[in-house]
Amino acid sequence: PQIFFITPTKFRAEQKADLTRLGQTLAHIPNLFWIIVEDADEPSEMPTKLLERLKFTSSVHIVARTPPEIRRNESDPNWKFPRGVAQRNAALEYLRTNHRSFKKSVVYFGDDDNVYDWRIFDEMRRIEKVGVWPVGIVGGTIVETPILAPNGTTVINFTSIWKPERPFPIDMAAFAVNLALIVENPTAEFSNHVPRGYQESHFLESLGLKRSDLEPKADFCTKIYVWHTRTENTKLLKRDRQRLQNPESLNLIEK
Numbered sequence: 507p508q509i510f511f512i513t514p515t516k517f518r519a520e521q522k523a524d525l526t527r528l529g530q531t532l533a534h535i536p537n538l539f540w541i542i543v544e545d546a547d548e549p550s551e552m553p554t555k556l557l558e559r560l561k562f563t564s565s566v567h568i569v570a571r572t573p574p575e576i577r578r579n580e581s582d583p584n585w586k587f588p589r590g591v592a593q594r595n596a597a598l599e600y601l602r603t604n605h606r607s608f609k610k611s612v613v614y615f616g617d618d619d620n621v622y623d624w625r626i627f628d629e630m631r632r633i634e635k636v637g638v639w640p641v642g643i644v645g646g647t648i649v650e651t652p653i654l655a656p657n658g659t660t661v662i663n664f665t666s667i668w669k670p671e672r673p674f675p676i677d678m679a680a681f682a683v684n685l686a687l688i689v690e691n692p693t694a695e696f697s698n699h700v701p702r703g704y705q706e707s708h709f710l711e712s713l714g715l716k717r718s719d720l721e722p723k724a725d726f727c728t729k730i731y732v733w734h735t736r737t738e739n740t741k742l743l744k745r746d747r748q749r750l751q752n753p754e755s756l757n758l759i760e761k
C-alpha cells in the first residue's frame with residue numbers, strides 16, 4: 507500500500523533545517539507520496555527545490571494559508587491556536603480530488619519537526635482502518651502509549667496524562683488511517699473550533715471511528731518509532747528577527 511505523508515509547514519528560521527531532516531528520512535521510503543502543504547499564499551522555492559534535490563517522484567507541494575484570526579503573534583504562546591488545520595484539510599481535499607481510487611493507501615499526518623524511525627512505515631502498511639502506536643516525548647511524558655487488553659488486539663485505554671477524558675487522548679503522530687475512510691466520509695476534517703488537544707479526537711470521530719476500531723501496531727504498542735521532538739524557537743538577534751519579516755531578506759536563506 508501507498509503511504510500519503512501529509513506535512514503542514516510554516517516559514518521560520520528553522521524551517522529548512524527541519525524539512526531537510528524530514529525529507530532525507532522520507533526519501534528512503536518506498537511507495538511514499540509526500541504532500542507538503544505550505545502555510546502561505548504562494549508556494550515558495552525552498553520546498554520545491556528540496557523535492558527536486560531529493561528526487562521525490564511521488565510528491566506534491568500545495569499551499570493553504572492559516573486564516574489571520576487564527577495566526578499567532580510572536581508574543582502569543584505556541585498553544586494559543588491550533589496549528590496545521592487549514593493545511594491538513596487542504597491535503598484531505600487534494601486526496602479526495604486526485605487519489606480517490608487508491609483505496610488501499612494509508613494517510614499519516616507528519617509534522618515537519620518530529621523524528622520518524624523507518625520502521626513506522628512498515629507498520630502503517632498493515633493497517634486495515636486505523637492504526638495506533640506509542641509516541642515518544644509528548645504531553646509531558648517520556649512516552650504516550652495505548653494500553654492493550656490481555657488478548658493483545660484491543661486498545662482499552664491510554665497512558666496519556668493530559669486530558670485523558672478525550673475520546674482519543676493521542677497525538678497526531680500516533681495514528682494513521684486508510685484513505686478509503688477519508689473518501690467515504692467527505693466531510694471529515696480538522697477544525698479551528700475545537701478545544702485545545704481535541705484535533706485528533708475530532709478528526710477520528712468525524713471518520714466515524716470508535717476506540718474499538720484502533721489497531722495496535724509497533725509490536726503490540728511496545729516500541730517507539732516516532733518522537734514528538736520540537737525544534738527550539740531560536741532566539742534571534744533583533745536584526746535577524748527583522749530580516750526574517752522582510753520578504754526580500756528571504757534571499758539570506760539559501761534556497
Ligand code: UGA
Nearest residue numbers: 513514515516545572588589590593617618619677678736
Ligand atoms: C502538536 C501536534 O504534534 C501537532 O500535530 C498539532 O497540530 C499541534 O500540536 C496542535 O495542537 O495544533 P506542535 O509540535 O505543538 O504539535 O506543533 P508544531 O510542530 O508547531 O505545528 C504542527 C505542524 O504545523 C508543523 O509541521 C508546522 O510546521 C505546521 N504549522 C505550524 C503551520 O503550518 N502553520 C502554523 O502557523 C504553525
Ligand code: MN
Nearest residue numbers: 617619735736
Ligand atoms: Mn511539532
